[in-house]
Amino acid sequence: MALRLRLTAAGRSIKFNEFKLSKRQFSREPDKSTVNIPSTEIVTPLPPLTEPMPGLPTPIYSTSKFEGNTTEVTTLSNGLKVASEKRFGQFCTVGVVVDSGSRYEVAHPSGISHFLEKLAFGQTQKYGDKIKLLSALEKHGGICDCQSSRDALMYATSADTRGLSTITQVLAEVVLRPILSNEEVEMAQQAVAFDLETLAMRPEQETILIDMIHSAGYGNSTLGLPKICPQDNVAKIDKKTIFQYISNHFVPKRMVVAGVGVEHGALVEYVQKYFVDSPSAWPEVKPSALSPDLSKAKYAGGIVHEDCEVPLYPGSDLPELSHVVIGFESCSHQDDDFIAMCVLNMMMGGGGSFSAGGPGKGMYTRLYTNVLNRYHWMYNATAYNHAYADSGLFCIHASSPPPRLGDTVDIIVKELVAMSGHCPDIELKRAKTQLQSMLLMNLEARPVVFEDIARQVLATGMRRSPTYFIEAIESVTVDDVRRVAQRLLSTSPSVAARGRLGTMRSLQKIQDTISNPPPAPGRLSLFR
Numbered sequence: 461m462a463l464r465l466r467l468t469a470a471g472r473s474i475k476f477n478e479f480k481l482s483k484r485q486f487s488r489e490p491d492k493s494t495v496n497i498p499s500t501e502i503v504t505p506l507p508p509l510t511e512p513m514p515g516l517p518t519p520i521y522s523t524s525k526f527e528g529n530t531t532e533v534t535t536l537s538n539g540l541k542v543a544s545e546k547r548f549g550q551f552c553t554v555g556v557v558v559d560s561g562s563r564y565e566v567a568h569p570s571g572i573s574h575f576l577e578k579l580a581f582g583q584t585q586k587y588g589d590k591i592k593l594l595s596a597l598e599k600h601g602g603i604c605d606c607q608s609s610r611d612a613l614m615y616a617t618s619a620d621t622r623g624l625s626t627i628t629q630v631l632a633e634v635v636l637r638p639i640l641s642n643e644e645v646e647m648a649q650q651a652v653a654f655d656l657e658t659l660a661m662r663p664e665q666e667t668i669l670i671d672m673i674h675s676a677g678y679g680n681s682t683l684g685l686p687k688i689c690p691q692d693n694v695a696k697i698d699k700k701t702i703f704q705y706i707s708n709h710f711v712p713k714r715m716v717v718a719g720v721g722v723e724h725g726a727l728v729e730y731v732q733k734y735f736v737d738s739p740s741a742w743p744e745v746k747p748s749a750l751s752p753d754l755s756k757a758k759y760a761g762g763i764v765h766e767d768c769e770v771p772l773y774p775g776s777d778l779p780e781l782s783h784v785v786i787g788f789e790s791c792s793h794q795d796d797d798f799i800a801m802c803v804l805n806m807m808m809g810g811g812g813s814f815s816a817g818g819p820g821k822g823m824y825t826r827l828y829t830n831v832l833n834r835y836h837w838m839y840n841a842t843a844y845n846h847a848y849a850d851s852g853l854f855c856i857h858a859s860s861p862p863p864r865l866g867d868t869v870d871i872i873v874k875e876l877v878a879m880s881g882h883c884p885d886i887e888l889k890r891a892k893t894q895l896q897s898m899l900l901m902n903l904e905a906r907p908v909v910f911e912d913i914a915r916q917v918l919a920t921g922m923r924r925s926p927t928y929f930i931e932a933i934e935s936v937t938v939d940d941v942r943r944v945a946q947r948l949l950s951t952s953p954s955v956a957a958r959g960r961l962g963t964m965r966s967l968q969k970i971q972d973t974i975s976n977p978p979p980a981p982g983r984l985s986l987f988r
Contacts, residue, residue, distance in 0.1 A: 531913055531923040532724040540712035542731050543917040544719040545909065551601070552721035553906045554627055555616030556635050557914035559714035559752075562687040563610045563848075565705070566753045569696045571652065571689025572705045573608035578648035579702070580606030580615060583641055584633035585741065593633070596626055604630075610674070610683055611848050612918065616910060624722055625730050631717070632734035635710060637741045645699050652689050659688070663771050665783045665958055666857065672956035673785045673855055674846075676764040682757040683848060709752055712736075718914035720906050757851040759789040761952030763967040770959045781839055782862045782959025786872055786970065787855025788948040793847040794919065797947065799932045800940040801845055801854065804879065806898075807891035807941065808843035808856065824890060826878075827856070831871055837864050841872065849919060854948050866963035873970055877977045879945035883938045892933050899929060949974060 507513060533543045562573045581604050587593035597604060600623025607614050615634055617627045659668060671686045678684030689697070717735065719727045770781055791797045809825020813832050827841040840859040846852055856876065860868040902908045903926055916923040953971055957964055 534728050536736055538712040538736055541716045541917055542728050543913050544722050544724045544727050547721040549721050552621045553618045553910040554719040555910055556631050557716050557918055558613045558710055560613045560709040561609050561611045562685050563682045564753050565685055566681055568705050569693045570686050571693045574652055574689040575648050575697050577606050577608050578651040581634055582644050583639040585637040586633050628730035629734045640699050649694055653694050656691055661771055663773050669785050669956050672764045673787050673954055676762045676956050677759055677853055677954035678757055716914045716918045718910055720910045759851055761954045763955040765957040767961045779861045781859045782865045783859045784869055785855050785857045785956040787853050787954045789951040790852035790854040792850050792852055797944045800936050800944045803891050803936045804941050804944055805843050805845040806895045810842040812840050862960035866965055869965040873973050880942050883941050888938055896930050896933050
């Protein structure tokens, strides 16, 4: 019998020599043609693993203890905060987070934050055009990005630590001294218009529905203002409008410069030089009476819906889907119930019906076991918990074919009501373990650590360590989960729906079902 072994590595095939094994060698009977080995062979025993190898020097163990990375925070003379955390590595992430976002645009045309994303890292006073600015970053292997949210605008760069001075100067130029030429603003208008056109053609509706559910919950103010620029405002937002907004919002007391993988003293020195000592562009702008909106978010609840045809996936067999989101007011990220609310969110979990299994996918969460695994016609059921400085929104997004939309609403409402009921200990333990592991795995990424530092310092002036959150998660009890679930259900529901809505339930019916849930089904209801 011939046996051929082949090893493939790095695109090359290495062929071992062919060798033959005779049938006699596989036989239990001894081969008389071979030399017999005496049964009195002496075998030297291996040394035990519990004892050190003889003849080796005594090992010397380190006595130092790892205390974990600490975040240093310095407040400069003008109120600007600088926060950093030293980490081993050749590259660092440095950025600026501004207390600015769509929630502050109540006195301005909605969509300015959307424009600022497109205008970021463009022409500045020092760098005559975008190419020169990007070239300065590329000399240190740098990349850059800008992201806006409802309550913050983030400018971030990642580069070689030896280029810390350059990337800090680039950030200062981008944030404090942009030119915003007419050509750049026109290109931003085209980019925003393209985003809106793309969103209208995509089958994924999550981005649009998030805006709709916030509008349903908070109305046309604060957190209810759209993050996506409305179509009517694309042509209204010009250079003057943008400068009026940023001259009032991009001020030192509303900004944090954060860095990961840098020396704190060096970062403070460069921030002082480029952000404080160097003049900004704002004195050249006329002062505006449009000061930042400091009003608190007021949750009211309501419904926002759009009857339309949702685009299909090209070349796929998936049917047309209608989407619905049902939510309640949760709590801010500084609330005592915030951690318990996160555990409840993880317990509900969910996802798409075609999600692959595996560690961290949450295949044992309630929306998988009770919804997606039981109703084959439901294509998505996912829980979200949006937390802000003064409020929050807990919601479930579900999608199904239009004829099944009414049944989908009934099933989701049933699961929302069941949140305040029985909670097995093993289910709570699984949710807490998954939340803890997700927290630690996310913090392995340097950009995530940067955002965590910047957001915490912006909100509270300090950063709590991951150990604090791990212990807080572990201390959550079954009673805590029931209590926060009851807190959610005590608020008025918010509903957002998009697609063909012929079978959609009314807001009043949803409210009545939550207030007076039907009795639990009997054992034989499965066969009815």
